[in-house]
Amino acid sequence: MADTADFRTLRELVATFPGRGGAPAIIAFGSGSPDTLSYDALYRDIRRVAAGLRRRGIGPGDTVLLWGPNSAAWVAAWFGTVENGSTAIPADDQYRPDDIAAILNHRGAKLVVTTASHAAELDEADGVPEIEFVLLDGAESDARSLHSLAQAGSAAVRDGSAAEEGGNASDNDAAPTGLPSGDADKPPVEAGQVASLLYTSGTTGTPKAVPLTHGNLASNVNALLRARLIRASDRVAVPLPFHHSYPFTVGLLSVLGSGAVVVLPSGVSGPELTRATTEARATALLAVPALCAALCSAIEARVAGRGGRAARIFAILMAVSVAARRATGLRLGKLFFRPLHKAIGAHLSMLGCGGAKLDGELARKLEGLGWTVLTGYGLTETSPVVTFNHRRKRRLGTEGQPLPGVELRIEPVAGQAHGEILVRGPNVFAGYWNNPEATRAVFTEDGWFRTGDLGWCDTGGFLHIAGRNKEVIVLPDGKNVFPDEVEAVYATSSLLGEIAILDNEGELVALAVPDEDAMRQRGALRQAELVRDDIERLSMSLPAYKRIGDYRLTREALPRTSLGKLKRHLLPGIYAGANVRERVPASAPLSDDDKRLIESGITGDVWRWLGERYPDETLSLDTSPQLDLKVDSLQWVTMTLEIERRFGIALSGEAVAQILSIRDLLEQVRTAPAVEAKPSGEAESDLPEVERPNIFLRALGALLFAMDRLLMRTLFRLRVRGREHLPGSGTPCVIAANHVSFLDPAAIAAALPGRVLRDTHWAAWVGIMFAGSLQRLVSRATRVFAVDPDQDLAGAIRTGRAVLAAGQSVVWFPEGRRSHSGELQNFQQGIGVMLEAAPDAQVVPTAIAGAYEVWPRHRRLPRFGRVEVVFGRPVTVAELGQSGKGESEAERIANGLQQEVARLLDEERRG
Numbered sequence: 001m002a003d004t005a006d007f008r009t010l011r012e013l014v015a016t017f018p019g020r021g022g023a024p025a026i027i028a029f030g031s032g033s034p035d036t037l038s039y040d041a042l043y044r045d046i047r048r049v050a051a052g053l054r055r056r057g058i059g060p061g062d063t064v065l066l067w068g069p070n071s072a073a074w075v076a077a078w079f080g081t082v083e084n085g086s087t088a089i090p091a092d093d094q095y096r097p098d099d100i101a102a103i104l105n106h107r108g109a110k111l112v113v114t115t116a117s118h119a120a121e122l123d124e125a126d127g128v129p130e131i132e133f134v135l136l137d138g139a140e141s142d143a144r145s146l147h148s149l150a151q152a153g154s155a156a157v158r159d160g161s162a163a164e165e166g167g168n169a170s171d172n173d174a175a176p177t178g179l180p181s182g183d184a185d186k187p188p189v190e191a192g193q194v195a196s197l198l199y200t201s202g203t204t205g206t207p208k209a210v211p212l213t214h215g216n217l218a219s220n221v222n223a224l225l226r227a228r229l230i231r232a233s234d235r236v237a238v239p240l241p242f243h244h245s246y247p248f249t250v251g252l253l254s255v256l257g258s259g260a261v262v263v264l265p266s267g268v269s270g271p272e273l274t275r276a277t278t279e280a281r282a283t284a285l286l287a288v289p290a291l292c293a294a295l296c297s298a299i300e301a302r303v304a305g306r307g308g309r310a311a312r313i314f315a316i317l318m319a320v321s322v323a324a325r326r327a328t329g330l331r332l333g334k335l336f337f338r339p340l341h342k343a344i345g346a347h348l349s350m351l352g353c354g355g356a357k358l359d360g361e362l363a364r365k366l367e368g369l370g371w372t373v374l375t376g377y378g379l380t381e382t383s384p385v386v387t388f389n390h391r392r393k394r395r396l397g398t399e400g401q402p403l404p405g406v407e408l409r410i411e412p413v414a415g416q417a418h419g420e421i422l423v424r425g426p427n428v429f430a431g432y433w434n435n436p437e438a439t440r441a442v443f444t445e446d447g448w449f450r451t452g453d454l455g456w457c458d459t460g461g462f463l464h465i466a467g468r469n470k471e472v473i474v475l476p477d478g479k480n481v482f483p484d485e486v487e488a489v490y491a492t493s494s495l496l497g498e499i500a501i502l503d504n505e506g507e508l509v510a511l512a513v514p515d516e517d518a519m520r521q522r523g524a525l526r527q528a529e530l531v532r533d534d535i536e537r538l539s540m541s542l543p544a545y546k547r548i549g550d551y552r553l554t555r556e557a558l559p560r561t562s563l564g565k566l567k568r569h570l571l572p573g574i575y576a577g578a579n580v581r582e583r584v585p586a587s588a589p590l591s592d593d594d595k596r597l598i599e600s601g602i603t604g605d606v607w608r609w610l611g612e613r614y615p616d617e618t619l620s621l622d623t624s625p626q627l628d629l630k631v632d633s634l635q636w637v638t639m640t641l642e643i644e645r646r647f648g649i650a651l652s653g654e655a656v657a658q659i660l661s662i663r664d665l666l667e668q669v670r671t672a673p674a675v676e677a678k679p680s681g682e683a684e685s686d687l688p689e690v691e692r693p694n695i696f697l698r699a700l701g702a703l704l705f706a707m708d709r710l711l712m713r714t715l716f717r718l719r720v721r722g723r724e725h726l727p728g729s730g731t732p733c734v735i736a737a738n739h740v741s742f743l744d745p746a747a748i749a750a751a752l753p754g755r756v757l758r759d760t761h762w763a764a765w766v767g768i769m770f771a772g773s774l775q776r777l778v779s780r781a782t783r784v785f786a787v788d789p790d791q792d793l794a795g796a797i798r799t800g801r802a803v804l805a806a807g808q809s810v811v812w813f814p815e816g817r818r819s820h821s822g823e824l825q826n827f828q829q830g831i832g833v834m835l836e837a838a839p840d841a842q843v844v845p846t847a848i849a850g851a852y853e854v855w856p857r858h859r860r861l862p863r864f865g866r867v868e869v870v871f872g873r874p875v876t877v878a879e880l881g882q883s884g885k886g887e888s889e890a891e892r893i894a895n896g897l898q899q900e901v902a903r904l905l906d907e908e909r910r911g
Helices: 010-014 039-055 072-083 097-106 116-124 146-164 214-226 245-258 270-279 289-304 308-328 338-344 360-368 436-442 483-490 516-522 524-539 568-576 592-599 601-613 633-647 662-671 695-714 743-751 773-781 793-805 830-836 877-883 889-910
Strands: 024-028 035-038 063-067 087-091 111-114 133-135 194-199 209-213 235-237 261-264 284-287 350-353 372-378 385-388 407-411 419-424 449-457 463-468 496-504 507-514 550-553 719-721 733-737 760-765 784-787 809-812 842-849 868-871
Touching: 010 072, 010 214, 010 245, 024 039, 024 072, 035 039, 039 072, 039 146, 063 072, 063 097, 072 087, 072 146, 072 194, 087 097, 097 116, 111 116, 116 133, 133 146, 194 214, 209 214, 214 245, 214 385, 235 270, 245 261, 245 284, 245 372, 245 385, 261 270, 270 338, 284 289, 289 308, 289 350, 289 360, 308 360, 360 372, 407 449, 436 449, 463 483, 483 496, 483 507, 483 524, 496 568, 507 516, 507 524, 507 568, 524 550, 592 601, 592 662, 601 633, 601 662, 633 793, 695 743, 695 773, 733 743, 733 793, 733 830, 733 889, 743 760, 743 842, 743 868, 760 793, 773 784, 784 793, 793 809, 793 830, 809 830, 830 877, 830 889, 842 889, 868 889, 877 889
Parallel strands: 024 261, 063 087, 063 111, 087 194, 111 133, 235 261, 235 284, 284 350, 350 372, 507 550, 719 868, 733 809, 733 842, 760 784, 760 809
Antiparallel strands: 024 035, 194 209, 372 385, 407 419, 419 449, 449 463, 496 507, 842 868
16 A cells, blocks of 8 residues: 555645556446546546646636536546645535525536536526536537546646657656646645535535535545555445545545545446446445445345245344354354355455444444444544544444544533534534634634534443434423434334434424335235334334324435435425325326326226316326325225226225325226126125034134133133123124233133124234134134235125124124224224124124233233123114214214223223
8 A cells, every 4th residue: 555644635645646557446337337447547637637627727716516426537527626726516416406506606616517417407597607517428529528628638738748848748648657747837735725615415404615625634534544444455335425525535535545446336226236346346335324224124135035944044143143243253244144245245345334323233233244344423524534443443333433633522511411522633624614603603612623413432432422412302391302213213114114203393203204115015005004003013112202292104205415314404394294295287297108097998987087086186196095095995995896886897905905006006907807897786695605614623613712711711810791782693793892902802702602602703813813824723713704904804894794694793803903002092994884784783892901901012921910801782783873973874883883882991990
């Protein structure tokens, strides 16, 4: 490695490039073969760009704005700018034209170096000052291309060399040595000159311009080079954008300063990253926590897809590997998971993670998989690295120790358990550009920079980050909540793609984005209900004050910076409008396929019918029936039956479970099988036959019920009241009870007299009673039928109607799920639909008391205690419809039944 530990400016860093000759500096991937740029060629391009800028009258103090994706051309343009003594303004490639216009009007620039598409956007945008463009991706023949700028600079370099050497010089750019005489007209560059002006990410809504000098950046890179964070033999894959100081300093300046290779993937998708790491033989990957989490999740999903045995073996190997890594430092994961490493990159050994805090557990998983994980901490204002974990001295879950020459101080903050992190050192900027008020706010009187982050240092000097001081939510009772900690808990839900916690008028609330792939796997009928159940389940693992009181769903990705940080200042506005259903205007351009979908054939007929069904909605193909039109699982039943009657096609439960948009619905309609249209309601002959168990199943069922009766009466001291209210044999009956515990079915079964139990069938969630062969055997023996509210609720309702039509009884839990708190929940309308079609059935409201105290939802095993079952007075379907409230008859029946069960529970509590 060349010794660059003493360079004071970035020009001195560039001067080390010729000494590396034809060694590769950058390997850039695109749609074709990767392009490799040597250190010689990079040096030549930098000189030519710098000379080309001088020919255009751009010099010290002038600014050049760079707006485009990572590329070798971008690197040459940035270095060429600072080599010339000018200031570079790197802008996020994802910025909109009005963002660029704001920067140009705020700071101004002599030149914008960008792509052809961005230049066209700026040409059409309002408020953009007149500016000259240079195109990163322009053709060589294009006068506006970076190549043309460099060619003009090349001529200037040759002319200068010829003049000094009496006209005898030749173009020796292919093998430069030192600083050529043709660069004699270059203006001097000092350590205090501003090399780069960076605009902060704007997570707080107040982006500011951060000027970083040559000396700021050089001090940071020098410290990283001394620590040998990157070695000359490394090849570092950098998928993160160079406009951000973390990948720029660590992934570009430090890599080139060490003589290593910068590998630029063509994108951040899995295949793009894998291609770059494998083909370029990358040894390190620069990442952010979101990328690390995605990598780990993809690996775990791949293992889970191979079956339970593979998952168990993987879990055992992971546990052994993690333990060995922590105890001895051995990387057994490299051996255990060799095929995995071969697929991702056989040479990849190190993951550098920054930009945000990496969860310690995730870091340990990655280390268990065989990689070395290095983390650090920093800000744009600190160039950016403040602390880092050394290869040989690191502590997972921390942000490492300060860089040499960098000082930390923890200043107490009133009302907080941890103090604010203050920084001082040569890497710290001098102040925001043209913003003295903001500068005064972030510096103490004695010159320490206030980071705004809370944390502490342990006895080993390793920094721990507690959270962002400005992001702490202070609740009305004075309790402090760090939103990222709460988000980490709720984010473990497989049904959520994203979640953000925020404060809404003193209440902790959340914005959640459902994971559509997970929804399709689980069944799409009940998106909102499934998310609610998962959120309630996860809430139980948090202290009460950290639980969200409300949440709203949105299908739009949450706003983030290019490094994945939430732009929290935008969340309140999104939350406020999350219940406002925004549609794609009807006049929006449609593809030819979309036009055919809504204009012709049966799909066009269904599209027009949907417009008639929802006249107050502006529908688009992207409209979500569940989230936008509020179609629940029961309404899917009626909707699909109506489609069958009107259009003569049958949508199966499996098909409906895949529908997340109207486009999905029409696609399923297009491929659905035809059936004979039914002019009226479903005939009783269409109901499924009620299964009659054979002698073996009847014997097994009798044995299971006898064991249940014995256990419930001895271990849980079952007490039963109201048996006289149960109807006689041959009378169709629905026994509807509250649901608080796994013990509920067992309690009812033990409470029923034999004459009723023999003809009783049980509705049970498919995920429990039909999850395996043993469960299915028990279900058949005890006359349990499946309820699948996510994919085929209609099937369960038809089975329940068939049981009632046969003059037998059904036990149904109308809440649809166990209560988290023990309190009665709203009854789902499914029971109302079933009873509406069976008006002669009797309904026995049933109250179960004590089961929640014995075996609540959050306990793995039950306690011993008393359970009581109370059978109420039978009521007719007509009586329930008259007493209940709701818009439909089914809703009124369900509500009336809920009132009856609530009355029984209230009487039981008073008793």
